Amino acid sequence: MVMTVQPVPPPAVPDTLSALMLRVQGGDQAAFTMLVRALEGPGLRLADRTLHDRAAAEDVVQTALSRLWTMADRFDAGRGSVSSWYRRMIVNLCLDRHRARRPMVAIEEATELPSQAASPEAEAIDNDQKRRLMAAMAQLAPRQRAALAMFHGEGLSVAEIAAALEATPKAIEGLLGRARMEIKALIMAQEEETQ
Amino acid sequence: MTRERALEIVGAYGADPARWPAAERTALLALAAQDADVATAMAEARELDAMLGDWAGDVPLRQFEAQALLPARTVPVAASRRPFLRWAGGGAVAAAFATVLVLGVPGMPPEPQPRTATNVSPELPLGSASDSTEPLDGFALIFTPTADEEELI
Numbered sequence: 001m002v003m004t005v006q007p008v009p010p011p012a013v014p015d016t017l018s019a020l021m022l023r024v025q026g027g028d029q030a031a032f033t034m035l036v037r038a039l040e041g042p043g044l045r046l047a048d049r050t051l052h053d054r055a056a057a058e059d060v061v062q063t064a065l066s067r068l069w070t071m072a073d074r075f076d077a078g079r080g081s082v083s084s085w086y087r088r089m090i091v092n093l094c095l096d097r098h099r100a101r102r103p104m105v106a107i108e109e110a111t112e113l114p115s116q117a118a119s120p121e122a123e124a125i126d127n128d129q130k131r132r133l134m135a136a137m138a139q140l141a142p143r144q145r146a147a148l149a150m151f152h153g154e155g156l157s158v159a160e161i162a163a164a165l166e167a168t169p170k171a172i173e174g175l176l177g178r179a180r181m182e183i184k185a186l187i188m189a190q191e192e193e194t195q
Numbered sequence: 196m197t198r199e200r201a202l203e204i205v206g207a208y209g210a211d212p213a214r215w216p217a218a219e220r221t222a223l224l225a226l227a228a229q230d231a232d233v234a235t236a237m238a239e240a241r242e243l244d245a246m247l248g249d250w251a252g253d254v255p256l257r258q259f260e261a262q263a264l265l266p267a268r269t270v271p272v273a274a275s276r277r278p279f280l281r282w283a284g285g286g287a288v289a290a291a292f293a294t295v296l297v298l299g300v301p302g303m304p305p306e307p308q309p310r311t312a313t314n315v316s317p318e319l320p321l322g323s324a325s326d327s328t329e330p331l332d333g334f335a336l337i338f339t340p341t342a343d344e345e346e347l348i
Contacts, residue, residue: 033261033262036261045254066266069265129246149251153250153252176208183243184239
């Protein structure tokens with residue numbers, strides 16, 4: 001009689017962040033610190049670009065990072081990654097804050113953007129372009145800015161953005177398309193005004 | 196792949212084929228090679244992609260203090276024990292005082308007469324009057340802390 005040994009598939013290795021999150025669920029503060037270091041940058045970029053308000057963005061990120069600890073028991077690796085859970089928290093906090101406060105974006109601030117351009121002429125062009133883009137961004141809805149930030153900043157797929165914004169991929173495709181079209185139109189309108 | 200769908204994809208996803216839906220990538224690339232409108236849309240989208248990439252990534256970052264994000268309940272036990280003991284000691288004294296008030300002090304008259312200046316004879320030394328010594332002793336019994344209580348206070 002010949003016995004065949006079926007190869008046992010290796011256990012699913014959770015990604016690094018999920019592994020850290022499991023340790024956080026057990027009360028491991030060192031793991032929490034590592035999780036904070038990994039997630040603070042992406043969170044701040046997303047919140048800053050969605051809200052167009054630095055102080056509010058920092059508040060949002062602080063709240064979301066705290067929740068990684070206080071709500072750790074709610075995380076279920078089977079339902080998605082830590083990143084997507086955290087992103088959804090950031091987006092929801094941003095949208096809640098926007099609804100509550102409706103912060104006014106100071107378009108004038110865009111004129112004070114620092115530039116890394118080499119020559120004064122290139123610097124002027126660069127600053128002008130950034131100023132126009134920032135002013136145009138201020139006109140968009142926060143959901144549009146969030147989608148653009150995730151797509152162009154974090155390089156997320158439409159499906160991942162759909163998960164964060166709790167929408168369908170098709171709806172996100174439309175959201176991105178309209179946002180890009182509006183940005184182009186607003187920038188062109190500004191260029192026509194200055195000519 | 197229709198021209199409308201090609202323009203829709205370029206308008207939403209930009210000019211980088213790597214970001215397009217995988218199922219439509221090949222057909223769109225083939226159409227872009229033949230259709231001037233699609234090629235123009237891609238050139239315009241490329242410029243916007245660069246601007247949006249800069250916009251999304253150009254955010255000054257900062258580090259958050261992980262310990263400060265933790266709620267107060269995670270304060271180490273050793274640090275929190277000392278204040279607890281101090282309050283527990285104070286609580287014990289308060290509980291003892293409350294018990295005495297409820298049960299009364301042995302030897303204390305149930306309704307002591309109010310002490311007034313007219314009850315004390317001017318000839319007698321202060322505190323020697325019989326109607327004043329008993330309540331004062333009772334008061335001392337209640338309010339004089341023991342050595343252990345002194346330490347706690």
